[in-house]
Amino acid sequence: MLTTDDVARVLGVKKATVYAYVSRGLLASRRHGGGKESVFRETDVRAFAGQRRRAGTSFDGSETPVTHTGITLITGDRLYYRGFEATALARRESYESVASLLWTGRLEHAAFGADSNLRTVAAAVTGPLPEAACLTDRLRVIVAAAGATDPLRFDTSPAAVVATGRTLLDTMVAALPSLGSEPRVPGGFPLAGALWERLSAAAPTEDGIAALNAALVLLADHDLAASTYAARVAASTRADPYAVVSAGLATLAGPLHGAASGLAVEMLAIAIRTGDVVGTISDRLRSGGSVPGFGHPLYSGVDPRAVALLDVTAKAGDDEQALSVIADVAEAMRSRAGIEPNVDFALAALSLLTGMRPDAGETIFAIARTAGWLAHAMEEYANPPSRFRPTARYAGRPPGE
Numbered sequence: 001m002l003t004t005d006d007v008a009r010v011l012g013v014k015k016a017t018v019y020a021y022v023s024r025g026l027l028a029s030r031r032h033g034g035g036k037e038s039v040f041r042e043t044d045v046r047a048f049a050g051q052r053r054r055a056g057t058s059f060d061g062s063e064t065p066v067t068h069t070g071i072t073l074i075t076g077d078r079l080y081y082r083g084f085e086a087t088a089l090a091r092r093e094s095y096e097s098v099a100s101l102l103w104t105g106r107l108e109h110a111a112f113g114a115d116s117n118l119r120t121v122a123a124a125v126t127g128p129l130p131e132a133a134c135l136t137d138r139l140r141v142i143v144a145a146a147g148a149t150d151p152l153r154f155d156t157s158p159a160a161v162v163a164t165g166r167t168l169l170d171t172m173v174a175a176l177p178s179l180g181s182e183p184r185v186p187g188g189f190p191l192a193g194a195l196w197e198r199l200s201a202a203a204p205t206e207d208g209i210a211a212l213n214a215a216l217v218l219l220a221d222h223d224l225a226a227s228t229y230a231a232r233v234a235a236s237t238r239a240d241p242y243a244v245v246s247a248g249l250a251t252l253a254g255p256l257h258g259a260a261s262g263l264a265v266e267m268l269a270i271a272i273r274t275g276d277v278v279g280t281i282s283d284r285l286r287s288g289g290s291v292p293g294f295g296h297p298l299y300s301g302v303d304p305r306a307v308a309l310l311d312v313t314a315k316a317g318d319d320e321q322a323l324s325v326i327a328d329v330a331e332a333m334r335s336r337a338g339i340e341p342n343v344d345f346a347l348a349a350l351s352l353l354t355g356m357r358p359d360a361g362e363t364i365f366a367i368a369r370t371a372g373w374l375a376h377a378m379e380e381y382a383n384p385p386s387r388f389r390p391t392a393r394y395a396g397r398p399p400g401e
Contacts, residue, residue, distance in 0.1 A: 001039040002042050002045055003038075003039060004029075004038055010045055011045070016299070016300070069379060079218075079222070084101065086220075087305070089217050091308070095220070096111065098217045098220050099169070099220065099371035100162075102221060102371050103162045115170070115171065117149075118171045119171055119175060121149050122172075122174070134362070136249065138176060139172055140246065140249050143168065146168055146171055147241075147242025147246070156241070156377075156381040158378055164241045165374045168370070177198065187206060195212060199356040199357055200360070207316040208354050211313045211354070214309055214312045215347060219364065219365050219369055221375060226256075227249075227251040227369060228248065229251075230247045230248055234246075236388050245374065252369065260293070261293070261348050261362060262359060263344075264344050265352060267292055271329055272321070272325045281333070294345060303340060306340070317352075326349045330345070347361035
């Protein structure tokens, strides 16, 4: 039997890539009886290595050419934005500052620009939508309308994209229906304060706004996640920034990506209502599903975003019973399955402890990741013109039959 480190050496890849192979069902692992570490049959690993070599695939963890980026680094159990540790940024910097860092390389707070005409258009196109429409449905309409009203949207110079990003993010939040009537909490997190009013009817607090801002920072980018890959594909064809964000929003909508926190909200809500942590987990497993909000293929141990967000979220809510149940669910999965919570679990905890809408997690994810999509678009715009073109291997009916 081989450890994960052994497999990484045999294949010539990082441990994160080994976890990615396992998550995609390409390589089988089993839990070591003495602990949490996974082990692999050496014969399986050698056979897998031979298959990949015969297929002519490089061991970079991807079926497509490697994309070089200077935006985000994931190494071990740490996440960095342009060399700054994301968890440290989440504790002290505004989302606006981190967006500037991703776009320009400079960590500086620059207010997002408000455009009254654009806000009017966004309100007009979302007005006819039913009240039951998800907030991310509204965001997709807002972005499409914003692009249609911008005659200079095909300007992909860095300065133009940054200006577009700041105005677009302001419009995306401002055009969502407000739930609260309480005055905003003064402070250095203006976008988080404005977004709070769209997600929760509860009176805002300094700790609550700080937790929401931390969530926005921690979700601003995550290397080539599915939605970011879609955004880069759009940018590679020289699609305008609004189309890039639309591509990201479309991909984010899936339950395996941005909407995953909603599944965790449902599970945690049941656990909090019943107080039966083990029974709630058991019901999820009995129905043939997985327990949402746990594990991540890119981290060998803990998801640092979850650790940081759960820490600040604990200060934002005053429901001790709910907080205790959430901690018990995490501990049950940790002790029985050796799996740590991921950022979707932390987003669900934030939503429940602050009285936010059920779809708040997906909305936070969409707003936050817009900064990352535009940063990757700017990188792609600077590359020589080319298109992402993965190679397909035909596996259908032979010709002539």
